[in-house]
Amino acid sequence: MNADALYVRGLCLYYQGNVDKAFQHFQQVLKLAPDHDKARHVYKKAKLLTTKKQEGNEKFRCGLWQSAYDLYTEALNIDSHNIFTNSKLYCNRANVSTKLKKLDEAIEDCTKAIALDNNYQKAFHRRAKCYMETEKYEEAVRDYEAILKRDTTHDRHCNATEEDKKQEEIKFKECGEAYSVLSDSHKKECYDNGQDLDGGGCGMDIDPDTIFRSFFGGAGGFPFSDFEAPSSGGHGYHYGHPPGGHGGFPGYAFNFQNI
DSSP states (O other), X not given: OOHHHHHHHHHHHHHTTOHHHHHHHHHXXXXXOTTOHHHHHHHHHHHHHHHHHHHHHHHHHTTOHHHHHHHHHHHHXXXXXXXXXXXXXXXXXXXXXXXXXXXXXXXXXXXXXXXXXXXXXXXXXXXXXXXXXXXXXXXXXXXXXXXXXXXXXXXXXXXXXXXXHHHHHHHHHHHHHHHHHHTOHHHXXXXXXXXXXXXXXXXXXXXXXXXXXXXXXXXXXXXXXXXXXXXXXXXXXXXXXXXXXXXXXXXXXXXXXXX
16 A cells, blocks of 8 residues: 555545544554654644644633634644635634624634635624624625525425524524615614614514525415515515515525515
8 A cells, every 4th residue: 555645645635624534544654654754744733733623612612712712823823724624713713702702803704714615604604693793784694695595505495404494594583684774774774873773763673584484484385486475564575586686695586675
């Protein structure tokens, strides 16, 4: 068995984020060729990176936010080429920053995570939540749209588990909050003027549960593509595929209009 070939394969696994299998390959390389300096160096670096990440996770579980932040930062300085692990580290550090009430830093780290891995859903979702908390609703909507665009690559109607549905419910509630601001002229004015959206007549009108039920199909069995709720209050909702529909969700149209 060729030690160099095993080393190259281990290196690929390592940079793809498959650390356990990468370790097995490096260990096998060093058994075959104890003086293989490249394998020894990468193996040592990979073990250090994994250890720091795990230590950061443990500190986070214990509620030691600053220690977790520092360990994630140390881990990020170990191997700049491991983009998938570093993407997770940035997202983890962003989570710590939210605990430390440093939302701007959290947004920045989520952005770095996405720059390294544009398909990292958790980073999009975490950044969207930070945008919501900092009242940057337009940015939040863009991130939720990005999440939904990626979600349409599989059939959530048929394959969604109960846990999946719970996560989708959270997403749609948050997205409904963002759209309730951007689609209501009064709330938009409150937002633009820096007023509290939870008071002074700026509360949320849209029921995000309706969005969720229509997406997965409610008790009445309405399919998402055909569901249309009557406009009887402050807003009308339309879901489907009408030409010129807006809302930006790929494959669907969301139409929030003042009545």
